[in-house]
Amino acid sequence: xxxxxxxxxxxxxxxxxxxxxxxxxxxxxxxxxxxxxxxxxxxxxxxxxxxxxxxxxxxxxxxxxxxxxxxxxxxxxxxxxxxxxxxxxxxxxxxxxxxxxxxxxxxxxxxxxxxxxxxxxxxxxxxxxxxxxxxxxxxxxxxxxxxxxxxxxxxxxxxxxxxxxxxxxxxxxxxxxxxxxxxxxxxxxxxxxxxxxxxxxxxxxxxxxxxxxxxxxxxxxxxxxxxxxxxxxxxxxxxxxxxxxxxxxxxxxxxxxxxxxxxxxxxxxxxxxxxxxxxxxxxxxxxxxxxxxxxxxxxxxxxxxxxxxxxxxxxxxxxxxxxxxxxx
Amino acid sequence: xxxxxxxxxxxxxxxxxxxxxxxxxxxxxxxxxxxxxxxxxxxxxxxxxxxxxxxxxxxxxxxxxxxxxxxxxxxxxxxxxxxxxxxxxxxxxxxxxxxxxxxxxxxxxxxxxxxxxxxxxxxxxxxxxxxxxxxxxxxxxxxxxxxxxxxxxxxxxxxxxxxxxxxxxxxxxxxxxxxxxxxxxxxxxxxxxxxxxxxxxxxxxxxxxxxxxxxxxxxxxxxxxxxxxxxxxxxxxxxxxxxxxxxxxxxxxxxxxxxxxxxxxxxxxxxxxxxxxxxxxxxxxxxxxxxxxxxxxxxxxxxxxxxx
Numbered sequence: 001x002x003x004x005x006x007x008x009x010x011x012x013x014x015x016x017x018x019x020x021x022x023x024x025x026x027x028x029x030x031x032x033x034x035x036x037x038x039x040x041x042x043x044x045x046x047x048x049x050x051x052x053x054x055x056x057x058x059x060x061x062x063x064x065x066x067x068x069x070x071x072x073x074x075x076x077x078x079x080x081x082x083x084x085x086x087x088x089x090x091x092x093x094x095x096x097x098x099x100x101x102x103x104x105x106x107x108x109x110x111x112x113x114x115x116x117x118x119x120x121x122x123x124x125x126x127x128x129x130x131x132x133x134x135x136x137x138x139x140x141x142x143x144x145x146x147x148x149x150x151x152x153x154x155x156x157x158x159x160x161x162x163x164x165x166x167x168x169x170x171x172x173x174x175x176x177x178x179x180x181x182x183x184x185x186x187x188x189x190x191x192x193x194x195x196x197x198x199x200x201x202x203x204x205x206x207x208x209x210x211x212x213x214x215x216x217x218x219x220x221x222x223x224x225x226x227x228x229x230x231x232x233x234x235x236x237x238x239x240x241x242x243x244x245x246x247x248x249x250x251x252x253x254x255x256x257x258x259x260x261x262x263x264x265x266x267x268x269x270x271x272x273x274x275x276x277x278x279x280x281x282x283x284x285x286x287x288x289x290x291x292x293x294x295x296x297x298x299x300x301x302x303x304x305x306x307x308x309x310x311x312x313x314x315x316x317x318x319x320x321x322x323x324x325x326x327x328x
Numbered sequence: 329x330x331x332x333x334x335x336x337x338x339x340x341x342x343x344x345x346x347x348x349x350x351x352x353x354x355x356x357x358x359x360x361x362x363x364x365x366x367x368x369x370x371x372x373x374x375x376x377x378x379x380x381x382x383x384x385x386x387x388x389x390x391x392x393x394x395x396x397x398x399x400x401x402x403x404x405x406x407x408x409x410x411x412x413x414x415x416x417x418x419x420x421x422x423x424x425x426x427x428x429x430x431x432x433x434x435x436x437x438x439x440x441x442x443x444x445x446x447x448x449x450x451x452x453x454x455x456x457x458x459x460x461x462x463x464x465x466x467x468x469x470x471x472x473x474x475x476x477x478x479x480x481x482x483x484x485x486x487x488x489x490x491x492x493x494x495x496x497x498x499x500x501x502x503x504x505x506x507x508x509x510x511x512x513x514x515x516x517x518x519x520x521x522x523x524x525x526x527x528x529x530x531x532x533x534x535x536x537x538x539x540x541x542x543x544x545x546x547x548x549x550x551x552x553x554x555x556x557x558x559x560x561x562x563x564x565x566x567x568x569x570x571x572x573x574x575x576x577x578x579x580x581x582x583x584x585x586x587x588x589x590x591x592x593x594x595x596x597x598x599x600x601x602x603x604x605x606x607x608x609x610x611x612x613x614x615x616x617x618x619x620x621x622x623x624x625x626x627x628x629x630x631x632x633x634x635x636x
Contacts, residue, residue, distance in 0.1 A: 006428025010414050010421065017416035164412035169468075171381060172406035173429040174398060328381075 007183035029145040048087045056092035060116040082128030098124045135210040139290035140263035150229035158237040159246040171327040212297030225286030228310045231317035238324040332357040338387035347373040349531035362522035363511040370531040371511040405474035413453045430472040443467040459490030476507040515622035529630045547620035552593040558611045
């Protein structure tokens, strides 16, 4: 424990004093998120969306600039109305419609429906904050940022240590490989949590994004997810001595992970093999679980399968990483 | 004296080269043991196997009769030839880091004083001069009060003053009864510090013993040196003719070397040589007489200049 703490302390000092790396770790994700907020700030819906459950014959359907979407699951669709993903929802068999009182799109489509002159439907008002693309994006970008920090942070440091002989010097002491690696992992975890909290708070102040779930659950998902990805970084760095090879390999893993984990766009409806690969990536589970917590208010039981998978991945990477690790 | 470290039939083969070839020796407790040899002789590989950093292809290293293990790790101190330390740490923080890696560490204040680190304790590791850096690395090697210390070319690249300071430090370590194992390029360093040396070349030990014994074994002669520019070509030729292999009736037994603008005559009988030189009308104003040193021994054994 004494040895673990000595290495942990030294590594933390090293990182805090490396101003360039620290500010990059904070600036990059914040700037990224701000950029997206700017791009998507106006008009992320070009036209109005109205969900239709069941057969519906009504002059309202002739309205222009409205996209009519057939709905199968009424309950899910009602949530979409609450989140402003649908402006209006009509259930023809029940002669009812749902509208969100705080949605401008809801107000306009409701007026169009009333003015269309067809059968009069009963109104059900729901309320809820709009889910913008940026709300959907936040968990993904936070997770992606953790992934980059985990893979590049730990991998590069260990490869650099190995290359310049720091590892060799440490090997001449009673420090064991496990103690050394645990200190690296823990130091990186602290850093990721620190950066993520700052980015989270900063973005929330500016973007005011949605968070329906519990902060404890979100923390748990992010922490376990980070551990799984740090362990993956460790596995990559377990033997490499060349930082160019380490960079190549880390890129080869991180870029597909960024694209296939549903950070930027939903993978719903993608071919089966893509979904299969996606499920093998730890980031997918971080993003899915944190999105469920933040956007749907999911509880720990709802995301337990993601947590379990991340824990298994962590153990697997860690076991292999420690086993393959070489000081030189 | 009891041996503290035992090296048995050590070999290390790389794909195409044999770095260490069946090397054996014992190191006694409290001794300063020197390993000499030209670059590529296998010194560093050997010392790193002894430190437990490199695995030998065959052979064994025993510390106090046992294979190298945790006991050895806590009781040995190492200064590598090339070491990087964690970046962004000061000297003081680096010492604390390494102190934290051992169950017990020596008194940091005393160590700082002993290694003269006071003036740069709060500087970044990367901003030290060569001599400061070596002193800090030595302090790290001593941080656990080791019983045995390995120093791989600790004074290479230091200026003469820094080197002499470093020697004083090593002598103070030895005076505490610590065993020191040292590789070096510098013969005077080995002569100054070492109780016993091995000379290595091509991965093998070619000579072993106390420096004075080795010199006695290999050289009974004295070396008479004359600057080359006071001699004419004919005089040099005449001197060469005095070699016993060329002239059975040579006036005296000697060998002749031409080295760095000096003619060196190695002789058993200085009086005879002086007589010959006077008779030959050679200007003796700049003449020097000295004993053979380890450098000469090294040259004789390896046929190589040391620092090549």
